[in-house]
Amino acid sequence: MSLKDLLVLSAKRTPDALAVKGPDESLTYGEIDRLANRIARALDDSGVRKGDRVGIWLDKSVRAVAAMQGVLRLGAAYVPLDPLSPAYRVRSIIQDCDMRAFVSTAKGAETTLTDSNANVASLCTDNTGQGLSWDDLQSFSDEPFEGPKSGENDLAFILYTSGSTGKPKGVCISNLNALAFIEWAGDEIKVNSDDRFSNHAPFHFDLSVLDLYVAFRAGASVILIPDMLSYAPRRLVNLIQQEEVTIWYSVPSALILMMEQGGLLEEQTIPLRAILFAGEPFPIKHLRRLYERWSAVRFLNLYGPTETNVCTFYEVRGIKKDRTKPVPIGRGCSGDRVWAVKDDGTETKPGEEGELMVSGPTVMLGYWGHPAHGDKPYPTGDMVRLEKDGNYDYVGRRDHMVKVRGHRVELGEIEAALGGHTDIHEVAVVVSSSDMNTRLIAFIVCNDNTRPTFLDIKRHCAERLPRYMIVDDVSFLNELPRTRNGKVDRLKLKQDAENIYKKKDDIK
Amino acid sequence: MKQTEILDELKGYISREVLDGKDVGLDESTPLLEWGIIDSMGMANMVSFIQNRFHVEIPDDMILPEHFINLSALSNLVVSLTMGGNDISGS
Numbered sequence: 001m002s003l004k005d006l007l008v009l010s011a012k013r014t015p016d017a018l019a020v021k022g023p024d025e026s027l028t029y030g031e032i033d034r035l036a037n038r039i040a041r042a043l044d045d046s047g048v049r050k051g052d053r054v055g056i057w058l059d060k061s062v063r064a065v066a067a068m069q070g071v072l073r074l075g076a077a078y079v080p081l082d083p084l085s086p087a088y089r090v091r092s093i094i095q096d097c098d099m100r101a102f103v104s105t106a107k108g109a110e111t112t113l114t115d116s117n118a119n120v121a122s123l124c125t126d127n128t129g130q131g132l133s134w135d136d137l138q139s140f141s142d143e144p145f146e147g148p149k150s151g152e153n154d155l156a157f158i159l160y161t162s163g164s165t166g167k168p169k170g171v172c173i174s175n176l177n178a179l180a181f182i183e184w185a186g187d188e189i190k191v192n193s194d195d196r197f198s199n200h201a202p203f204h205f206d207l208s209v210l211d212l213y214v215a216f217r218a219g220a221s222v223i224l225i226p227d228m229l230s231y232a233p234r235r236l237v238n239l240i241q242q243e244e245v246t247i248w249y250s251v252p253s254a255l256i257l258m259m260e261q262g263g264l265l266e267e268q269t270i271p272l273r274a275i276l277f278a279g280e281p282f283p284i285k286h287l288r289r290l291y292e293r294w295s296a297v298r299f300l301n302l303y304g305p306t307e308t309n310v311c312t313f314y315e316v317r318g319i320k321k322d323r324t325k326p327v328p329i330g331r332g333c334s335g336d337r338v339w340a341v342k343d344d345g346t347e348t349k350p351g352e353e354g355e356l357m358v359s360g361p362t363v364m365l366g367y368w369g370h371p372a373h374g375d376k377p378y379p380t381g382d383m384v385r386l387e388k389d390g391n392y393d394y395v396g397r398r399d400h401m402v403k404v405r406g407h408r409v410e411l412g413e414i415e416a417a418l419g420g421h422t423d424i425h426e427v428a429v430v431v432s433s434s435d436m437n438t439r440l441i442a443f444i445v446c447n448d449n450t451r452p453t454f455l456d457i458k459r460h461c462a463e464r465l466p467r468y469m470i471v472d473d474v475s476f477l478n479e480l481p482r483t484r485n486g487k488v489d490r491l492k493l494k495q496d497a498e499n500i501y502k503k504k505d506d507i508k
Numbered sequence: 509m510k511q512t513e514i515l516d517e518l519k520g521y522i523s524r525e526v527l528d529g530k531d532v533g534l535d536e537s538t539p540l541l542e543w544g545i546i547d548s549m550g551m552a553n554m555v556s557f558i559q560n561r562f563h564v565e566i567p568d569d570m571i572l573p574e575h576f577i578n579l580s581a582l583s584n585l586v587v588s589l590t591m592g593g594n595d596i597s598g599s
């Protein structure tokens with residue numbers, strides 16, 4: 001069994017059932033299966049072989065999903081890329097994983113594929129530009145494609161996340177890594193062919209893996225939510241109603257926006273039977289309102305870094321009135337073993353804090369270009385507390401990684417990007433969070449007296465980083481505060497930032 | 509209300525509420541979404557501001573990134589929603 005089989009098997013069982021509905025087109029299982037066969041043959045014809053990497057830089061679309069399935073049929077690995085990322089970053093990823101082919105729009109290919117990566121084959125979802133076009137696919141057979149056998153430890157896809165050293169790093173997920181948690185999730189949520197999954201997360205974000213493949217495994221339908229709808233919470237709520245979505249999965253901030261601005265709590269009824277959330281703690285006051293309004297819906301908090309897939313979960317069954325912290329991340333799932341270790345290396349007992357460790361089938365193969373991770377436990381960097389009932393509570397990070405609306409952000413990557421600005425001598429980025437807002441603040445020391453404008457800094461970030469990593473504010477200093485041993489005093493900067501925002505929020 | 513006045517109001521809002529006065533270089537073509545000046549939450553707040561300040565209703569299907577890419581697009585949206593644009597000059 002490999003990841004590609006999930007869709008193939010459902011296409012055999014229920015070829016006429018709706019598989020994926022996107023903003024522009026919908027395909028049944030039979031149709032997407034045949035399209036994936038054509039794509040596999042076209043990419044094969046372009047020289048893509050087992051183990052090669054194929055980038056997919058597209059907005060949410062049925063074609064993007066079909067392209068992923070086509071790549072898997074070749075035994076190759078797909079690399080979904082953030083459609084909102086600047087071309088600069090996409091080019092660096094193409095080089096990092098030595099991509100063999102690239103599926104994009106003609107415009108995307110034109111801005112990304114330069115002389116330095118001229119050997120990368122391209123397939124365009126529109127019919128202009130160079131390379132293979134979507135119309136060209138018609139010349140390839142849609143009969144079942146017998147590609148090379150994929151083993152459970154073969155690479156299925158790579159998800160790039162923020163890297164602390166300034167470069168994004170590629171998390172390599174095998175067939176087994178993905179299948180282990182998809183099978184667990186499908187069974188736990190009892191997904192069946194009548195279910196209609198929303199796909200809110202972008203494809204480069206690990207949450208989308210669950211939406212697509214848990215649905216494919218069950219022969220259920222996936223309703224793709226185009227990125228632009230994330231700006232229109234009322235339309236998201238309408239989409240749930242009109243498309244009769246039964247399972248919703250997103251970061252909590254998307255749900256909060258739908259509650260605050262989209263009228264999610266004011267609806268008379270909703271078709272949802274399960275709401276899954278992950279990526280960041282769900283502020284308890286908001287979760288409580290949502291849970292109390294829709295108490296017949298199952299609420300599951302899923303947890304897991306990209307490197308481990310979903311490895312713990314917690315089902316909400318009542319929220320105590322006096323609870324002020326978010327619900328727990330729960331206990332191990334997906335066949336993984338999870339535990340927490342204290343600084344002295346011993347395992348935590350109830351009431352103690354430690355770093356969460358994970359080992360088992362869902363733990364990644366490793367980072368692209370780095371030695372394989374092997375069977376070692378994966379240290380998550382997340383500090384947790386073991387509760388008496390066996391659930392883990394999330395406490396915080398032990399490093400400089402932060403979450404912005406569920407996206408992982410290594411502050412070091414932003415600092416490296418800003419450090420390349422000609423006017424900037426030194427920079428430290430900190431995060432300041434409140435219930436509704438996570439702000440990235442850059443403290444900057446300039447060269448000489450040339451001070452860039454705030455908008456200049458925003459533009460500099462936008463040319464190098466994904467949107468969610470663009471700083472929200474800047475503060476110029478003559479020098480960065482230091483601790484006694486000479487390190488940048490981040491704690492002080494964070495306190496300074498939080499004091500500034502507290503004052504502003506109080507005024508408002 | 510003239511389009512230039514609408515533009516000034518919108519610019520004032522961004523300058524005050526989002527950029528906290530650090531608005532040197534902000535003009536009608538500054539990319540609001542691409543440079544991360546407004547995000548999904550910021551867009552929702554902007555919609556509330558526009559509805560309250562200009563007494564217009566922005567239909568759900570008009571809340572699209574293309575209307576929020578910069579101040580120029582945004583002021584065009586407001587103009588198109590107010591009085592059919594009849595009393596607007598300078599557009």
